[in-house]
Amino acid sequence: MTLELIKMIIFILLGTKVAGHLCNRFNLPVVFGELTLGLLLGPAILNMVQETDGIAMFSEIGIILLMFLVGLESDLNLLRRYLKPAIIVATFGVFVPFIFIAILGHLIGMGTPESFFLGIIFSATSLSITVQVLKEYDYLDNEAGSITLGAAILDDTLVVILISIFTAVVTFDASVGFTATMAWDLIGKKVLFFFIMYLVAKYFITPAMNLSSKMNAIKAKTAMALVLCFAFTIFAEEMGLSDIIGSFFIGLMLSSHEHSHEIETDIDTIGNSLFIPVFFVSIGLGINIEALYSQFGLIFLLSLGAILTKLMGGYFAARLMKVNRKSSFVIGSGMVSRGEMALIVAKIGQESGFITNEFFTVVIAAIIITTLISPLLLKFSIGLEQNDNDEVTA
Template sequence: MLEHFLVMMIAILLGTKLAGHLCNRIGVPSVIGELLVGIILGPALLNIVQPTEIVQLFAQIGVILLMFLAGLESDLFQLKKYLKPSVLVAILGILFPMVLGSLVGHLFALPVVSSIFLGIVFSATSVSISVQVLREYNRLDSDEGSVILGAAVVDDIVVVLIVSVFSSIINMGSQLQFDFAFFWNLLGLKFLFFLVIYLFAKFLLQPVMRLASRVVAIESQAAMALVLCFAFAILSEKMGMSDVIGAFFIGLMMSTHPSQPKVQEKLDTIGYAFFIPIFFVSIGLNVEFSAFKEHFGMIVLLTLTGILSKLVGGYLGSRMSHLSKSASTIVGSGMVSRGEMALIIVQIGQAHHLVTGSVYSAIVVAIILTTLASPLLIKYSIEKLGKN
C-alpha cells in the first residue's frame, strides 16, 4: 500500500516538474503540462496513478493551499475597487452557460431536469487554474486579475446557492417547504460565514499572528497561517460553501499583515513542491477516452459552448464595466476554466442519478477540455494585451 502510494507520488512529482520545464521552454503555461501529466499517468493511458481516495485528499489540500496563496498575494483594496465589474462578470458568466448548457442537453435528448443540471454544471468556474497562469505572468493583482478573482468567488457562491436549491427540489419534490430553515441554510449560513471572517480579521488576526511570532518554535507563523487556512476552509464547507472560498478569504485578510512575505515564501515551498502539483494531476486522472467514441458530438458541443459562453459573458461584463477590450478578453479567458468546481457539481448530479454512465464520462471530458483551453486563452490574451 505505502510502496504503491510512494511510486505514484514519485511519478507525479517528476512528471509535473519535467512537464513544467518543457512548457516553460516552449512558452506554454506550465499548468497545461501538469494537467496532461494526469492524463498520461492516469487510467486513460499508462495507469501508473489512479484517483484513489488518498490522492484525491492530497489534491484537495493542494487546491485549498493554492487558493489561500491566491488570497495572500491579492490586493484587498484592488478587489474592493473592482467589486461591481466582478459581480457583473459573474452573473453574465452564469447565465450564458446555463442557457447554452441546457440547450445542449435538450439537443441530445436528455430529460428536462438533467438538461437544466447540465447548464448548472457549466455555469461553475474554477479560478485555481487561472490563478496559476496569472501568477506565472505576474498579473494576479492587475485590474483584470482582480476582476477574475472577484468574479470567480461571486460565481462560486451563486452556483453553490443554485445547486443547493436544485438539490433540495430534487430530494424533496412536492414536499419542499420554503420556510425559515430552508432560507437559513440557503442564505443565513453564508452571511454568518462572512460576518465571522470579517470579525476575526478585524479583532483577532493581529493578536493571533503576534502570539505565533512569540512562540519559540520553527516556522511558528507559517504553521499558524496553515491552521487558519484549514480552519476557515472547514468553516466554509460546514456553512454550505466550497472549502476554497474560506481558504481564499482568510488568505485575503492576511494579505495586509506584516508577516505576509515570510508566510507566502514558506507556503509557496510547501504547496508547489508537493500538494499543488497533485491537484493539477488529479484533474487529468478523470479522463476516459472511451467517452469520445460514444458521445463525441456531445463532448465537442459542450466544450465549444462551455468556452464561448464564459468567454462572451466575461468579456461583455468587463466591457460594460469600462475595461479595455484586451483586459476584457483576459477576464473572459480567465473565467473559462471549470476544473474542480464543475467536477464536484457533476458528482452531485451522478449521486442524484441526473447524469449516469457514459454521459457522466462525456461531461467530465468536456469539463477537462475547457480547463485545458483556459490557460492557452489567457496566455494569448495577455500577449495580445502586451502588444497593445
C-alpha cells in the first residue's frame, strides 16, 4: 500500500511539473494543466493514479495548506475595505444559481427536495481554484481580487448554512417544533467560531509565535503556525464550517505578524512541492468517460447553467456596487469554479439520498467541467482588464 502510494505520488509530481511548464509556455493557467493531468492520469484514461485513502489524505492536507497560504498572503485591511461588495457578490453568487439550477432540476423531472439540493450543490464556489489563479497573476491585492476572495469565502459559509437549513426543514418534526438544538446548529456554532477566532487573534497568536521564536529548534515558528492552522481546521469542522475556512482565517490572522513572510516561504515550499499538486490532480480523478458520452446532453445543460448563473450573478452584483465592467467580469469569472466544495456537497447529497447514484456521475462531471473552464475564463477576464489598464496608462 505504501509503495503504491509513493508510486502514484511520483507520477503526480513529475506530471504536474511538466504540465506547469507547458502551461507557462502556452500562457495558460497552471492549475488548468494540473486539473487536466488528473483526468489523464486517472481511471478515465491511463489509470496510473486512483482515488485511494492515501491520495485523499495528501489532497486534504494540500487544500488546507493552500488556503492557509492564501490567508498569509492576504491583506486584512484590503478585505475589510471591500467587505460590503463582497457580501453582495456572495449573496448573488449563491442565490442566483440556487434558484435557476433548482428550477432546471424540476424541469428535468427531479422532485422538489432533490431539485433544491441540486441548486445548493451548484451554489458553491471553489475558493481554492479561484485563489490559485489570482495568486498566479498577482491579483489578490487589488479591488477585483479582494472582492472575489471575500465573496468566495462568504459563499462557502452561506452554502454550509443553506445545507443546515435544508436538512432542518426536510427533517422538521412539527410536533416538536423549532428547538434550541436546531438554532445552535444553524447559527450558534458559526457565531462561536468567529468569536473564538477573534479572541485567539487578539490574545493568543502573538504570545504563541513569540514563544516559538525563542525556542532553540529548527523551524519552530513554522511548526507553531502549522499547529495553529491544523487546530483551527479541526475547530471549523466541529463548528459545522468547511475546514478551509479555519485554515484561511488563521492564516489571515498571522499575515500581520512580523515573521509572516518567513512562515509563508516555508509553507509555500512544503505545500507546492508535494501536497497542493496532489489536491488539484485529485479533482480530475473522478471523471467517468462513459458517462460523458451517454449523458452528454444533460451534462452540457447543467454545466452551461452552472457557468452562466455564477458568472452573471457575480457580474451584476459587482456592477450594482459600482465596480467597472471589466473588473465585474473578473469577479463573475472568479465565482464560476465549483471544485472541492461542490464535490463535498454532492457527496452529502448522494449519501442522504437526494442525488441518485446514476445522476451523481452527471453532477460530478458538470462540477469538473466548470472547474476546468473556470481558470481559462478567469485568465481571459484578467487579460481584458489588464489590457484596458495598459491602454489607460499609455
